[in-house]
Amino acid sequence: MSVTPLTAKQLTRKIIEKEALFILDVRNEDAYSDWKIEGEKVTSINIPYFDLLDGVEEVIKKLPADVPVVVVCAKEGSSIMIADMLAEEGQDVSYLQGGMKAWSEHLEPIKVGNLNDGGEIYQFVRIGKGCLSYMVVSQDEAALIDATRMTDVYIDFAAALGVKIKHVLDTHLHADHISGGLKIAQATGGTYWLPPKDAENVPFSYEPLEEGKNLSIGNTTISIQPLYSPGHTIGSTSFIVDQSFLLSGDILFVDSIGRPDLAGLAEDWVGDLRETLYSRYKALSSELIVLPAHFMIMDELNNDGSVSASLGDLFEHNHGLNIDNEEEFRKKVTAHLPPQPNAYQEIRELNMGKIQKDSEEQREMEIGPNRCAIR
Amino acid sequence: MNVTKVLDAKGLACPMPIVKTKKAMAELNSGEVLEIHATDKGAKSDLAAWSASGGHELIDSKEENDVLKFWVKKG
Numbered sequence: 001m002s003v004t005p006l007t008a009k010q011l012t013r014k015i016i017e018k019e020a021l022f023i024l025d026v027r028n029e030d031a032y033s034d035w036k037i038e039g040e041k042v043t044s045i046n047i048p049y050f051d052l053l054d055g056v057e058e059v060i061k062k063l064p065a066d067v068p069v070v071v072v073c074a075k076e077g078s079s080i081m082i083a084d085m086l087a088e089e090g091q092d093v094s095y096l097q098g099g100m101k102a103w104s105e106h107l108e109p110i111k112v113g114n115l116n117d118g119g120e121i122y123q124f125v126r127i128g129k130g131c132l133s134y135m136v137v138s139q140d141e142a143a144l145i146d147a148t149r150m151t152d153v154y155i156d157f158a159a160a161l162g163v164k165i166k167h168v169l170d171t172h173l174h175a176d177h178i179s180g181g182l183k184i185a186q187a188t189g190g191t192y193w194l195p196p197k198d199a200e201n202v203p204f205s206y207e208p209l210e211e212g213k214n215l216s217i218g219n220t221t222i223s224i225q226p227l228y229s230p231g232h233t234i235g236s237t238s239f240i241v242d243q244s245f246l247l248s249g250d251i252l253f254v255d256s257i258g259r260p261d262l263a264g265l266a267e268d269w270v271g272d273l274r275e276t277l278y279s280r281y282k283a284l285s286s287e288l289i290v291l292p293a294h295f296m297i298m299d300e301l302n303n304d305g306s307v308s309a310s311l312g313d314l315f316e317h318n319h320g321l322n323i324d325n326e327e328e329f330r331k332k333v334t335a336h337l338p339p340q341p342n343a344y345q346e347i348r349e350l351n352m353g354k355i356q357k358d359s360e361e362q363r364e365m366e367i368g369p370n371r372c373a374i375r
Numbered sequence: 376m377n378v379t380k381v382l383d384a385k386g387l388a389c390p391m392p393i394v395k396t397k398k399a400m401a402e403l404n405s406g407e408v409l410e411i412h413a414t415d416k417g418a419k420s421d422l423a424a425w426s427a428s429g430g431h432e433l434i435d436s437k438e439e440n441d442v443l444k445f446w447v448k449k450g
Contacts, residue, residue, distance in 0.1 A: 028420055028421055028424035028425075029424065030420065030424065031420065048421075048424060048425070048428065049390050049393070050390070050393045050397070050421065050424070050425040050428065050429075051428055053393075053394060053397055073389070073390075074389065074417055075388070075389060075417065077388050077389045077390055077391075078389050078390040081390050081394075364416070
């Protein structure tokens with residue numbers, strides 16, 4: 001029987017297309033319980049590879065006959081070994097190429113809308129980690145929002161579209177993942193924009209994002225309106241693109257809201273968070289399509305794999321937008337916070353340019369789920 | 376610490392450090408200590424989990440000049 005490599009992209013497509021899959025995850029139990037591959041039709045079990053060194057006969061009994069089996073580990077080495085052992089016992093099997101490392105880094109670009117005069121907006125779904133970034137395109141120019149450290153993906157994508165990256169923006173100082181914004185701006189000659197309140201004393205130069213100071217791309221101008229929306233961080237800024245899309249950063253998600261504690265100031269910022277969600281966002285058109293910087297669960301994915309919902313829908317269905325009592329809201333967002341993301345303090349310092357890490361260290365820092373929300 | 380055997384697993388990627396450790400361990404008697412040198416970062420959590428699952432005791436571990444060192448007492 002044969003062993004087939006499966007790329008992170010192929011696996012992503014299978015999950016988006018809701019193909020049934022059986023995952024044998026051979027990482028150790030802690031790693032699996034912290035973070036694993038999920039999907040509507042995905043079933044997974046966890047047996048550490050070191051418990052299978054003496055043979056896989058017992059495992060084969062647990063594998064379904066009619067569903068493709070994918071072996072997954074941290075970097076791929078162990079999954080190849082176990083897949084080979086399974087194949088020797090007569091099992092058709094594939095393994096995830098590059099393991100969870102590749103899974104964490106894969107970005108799937110999905111077009112989420114058309115803009116004026118032929119403009120387009122793309123969402124880059126980092127399916128393994130739940131991060132969402134965006135490219136807004138108009139004529140021969142592009143703006144990039146909340147880019148990850150996989151900078152080549154955006155640069156290559158822009159090149160394939162034949163557009164020049166003119167603006168690179170971060171909605172806030174990220175604590176869950178490493179921003180590629182500055183690096184991309186430097187590589188493409190674009191301008192890097194940050195909310196000034198999140199960027200105090202950074203050692204690099206940037207343009208401050210300020211409400212009322214619109215950015216544009218293309219000759220006919222797709223406008224990008226910064227909207228000050230503190231709460232997740234003090235500087236958090238949303239963008240209204242082409243009067244149709246609300247890029248909400250880590251303030252509002254499809255099925256949850258942002259957490260105010262990752263800079264250590266939950267009590268101070270909870271008031272800002274409420275003000276942003278219940279007043280500032282409330283005043284906007286309910287027809288705006290909300291494009292957040294994260295998703296938390298696979299249920300948040302639309303049928304095409306993208307993540308979005310109208311602001312009106314969210315005011316109806318998102319629990320975090322429907323807590324009338326201010327005291328209850330305060331409790332909700334400060335008392336029962338989920339665990340903080342891996343290495344979030346260091347990630348903040350790295351994004352502020354205060355420390356430097358090589359690419360292997362950056363990869364390690366980002367391992368695991370993002371945990372930026374409160375459900 | 377009384378080390379019975381030293382295993383050099385430097386430069387090996389997962390799963391080899393554990394595969395070699397398991398083999399080396401099989402040659403030891405209960406209560407004897409195996410010292411393992413590895414460079415694969417994943418060895419840290421995997422050796423701890425493997426030791427626990429196999430009934431061995433991870434007595435100590437440290438990092439010296441990018442080399443991870445482990446001491447495992449056979450259970």
